[in-house]
Amino acid sequence: MSRQQSNKRATLATVAERAGVSVTTVSVILSGRPELLRRYRADTIDKVRRTADRLKYRANLFATGLPLKRSPFFVLVLPAFEGRSLGMPHLLGYESSLLAGVISTGKERGLYPITTSISRQTNEAEIRQIETIIDGGMSGTIVHTPHPLFEKSLCPRFQAGYPIVAIFPARLDRWETNAIDVDNAAAGRTAARLLAAHGRKDWLLVRFERVVDAEELRCQSFLSAAREAGAGVKTIRLPVGLNDSQTCDFMVARLKQVQMDAVYGPGFVPAAGTLAACVRIGLRPQQDFDLVGCDCVGWHRPDLPAITSVDISWEEVGAQAVTQLAKMIDSDTSQFKTVLLEPRVVAGGTCPVPASFNPQQI
Amino acid sequence: MSRQQSNKRATLATVAERAGVSVTTVSVILSGRPELLRRYRADTIDKVRRTADRLKYRANLFATGLPLKRSPFFVLVLPAFEGRSLGMPHLLGYESSLLAGVISTGKERGLYPITTSISRQTNEAEIRQIETIIDGGMSGTIVHTPHPLFEKSLCPRFQAGYPIVAIFPARLDRWETNAIDVDNAAAGRTAARLLAAHGRKDWLLVRFERVVDAEELRCQSFLSAAREAGAGVKTIRLPVGLNDSQTCDFMVARLKQVQMDAVYGPGFVPAAGTLAACVRIGLRPQQDFDLVGCDCVGWHRPDLPAITSVDISWEEVGAQAVTQLAKMIDSDTSQFKTVLLEPRVVAGGTCPVPASFNPQQI
DNA sequence: GTGAAAGCGCTAACAG
């Protein structure tokens, strides 16, 4: 708001004066709460609305919030996208979907995100800057995979009653409440059921040497579901930091020494990399092997089939985050029971999905 | 801000009382403008800072802005991402880059985006909702490719002195000032120079039947540069609405009837689609033909070379948008000279880029 | 039915 235009801006007082009524009248009539509105004469209402229109009156949202001690704004903290567009563009698609979910659900509830980001190698100054924002009178904060340093800021605020939602936290033990996540155990189980349903017996789990809690959970539940299904599972561990095409190279050599008819990659890189490796050494998807991945929806390569993926909609994640935030705001609480979204199988060409295959029933 | 926590929140008054000074003192000391700060005794400053710390005082950013008649927030209006993730994920990467540029440059300047979106098929209600936000005391608005219906809202506000930045406007005639765009004429010219530099003579321009102004400009300047270079150009027009793989199919038939040794696709779809078609009919990139595209950076397909692309950094676009907005805010103006970003050639495998090839010099 | 007045949290003259 520049000084120039702000001098011209019509305020409640301007409208009141021009309409020949008091500010109260204008305020009540324009905010339009029916029970209060009824008390005013129809022609007064009309007159006020008319002059407000004529003067192009627009409420100052910041001033509106002050007496109410609440504002229609919350903070959305995303991980900075530094160089993430290189190599795995479909992951940026997830990020955009998340934002879309947050924005649209927010709109429905009259809540608007002040969007900011935190770098992977963040520092004191950046964190302080974010703190002054989230403490600046916001209704709450949604954080995508909170940075460890930033978690330290969040914790005392949460305890002080500040509404926080963590999306896909890396450390599950730190977010036993107030998180939105996939049901990772279900994801691993579902992958296993898919392979079992197609009669596979010699399974291969391809995972990174070190993984975040979420992926570890997927692996564990995959392994225990394998046991139940009576399938044998070999595990190959990838060095940390490989991308999908490096993983392909890495796997080509390994695959030749392994007997298997099914693969689970609990993340995009292991899944896509292994698929490429399998095809390169001449294995045929759905014939010689089945492959199930996670986080592979939206990834396309014309030389390879789409990956059958156990996945969730990031748009829904964003929507859930706002929904939970709105609930906390409305009820004046700061806790909610962590929401685990049921993963869904998105059929691709690497593993058939039985008709009416429904993770929930499993 | 929940009522609960807001009752506990320390305000200037609380700090003042506890420190035994006036609110002014606290205000001045904590906002820390050096010229005013100097006037206070060191021990007062210390005392105030200490108690503010102890009480965990945080300024309410909304209240802060009120007397100043300016706020640290602006609105960022993005096109809604409806279904855009399907098919062309790398385009979502651009969107994220733009956001990254806006966020990071905003941070440097103490300006924070309230992010919202507008659907492709928007309606009165949605537009009014966005209007109440941008009129709600914001410092300005950045709009990515303003929707025609929304342009109607923007126009009177612009004339009233409200700072607006349009990124990649579709109608250039409506945004002769206040726009951030690529220098589209330079883009077309640069593509032509690249093909000429490699000694090509029989060029093919692949474009949609109907295009936005930006692409039309690229085509025109490409054609006139071709004339100057003494190259012949045939043009193939794609039906509106094709995606890259449909374009590939469409082009395979056409290509067999055309003699050419170079292709320009002034956008992602024509470029990627034509490249795929060429390769499918057995033409070898850089040998049988060269191909130059636009907006192809970040797109990868392992069966095809990366496309040599005339492109700009969307992150820089976002940065420029905020820079211009900040300038307008600081100078209390609402106009700036449209910024045309010089395109850069990003070398891929479809056309060699001479060492020290520099669009600016051309 | 309507208005006066207090107050949300902060800043900026202006006194002293």
Next chain:
DNA sequence: CTGTTAGCGCTTTCAC
């Protein structure tokens, strides 16, 4: 050096 005071634009009791 520091405090008093009058706003910023809005909402909400509480009178009349």
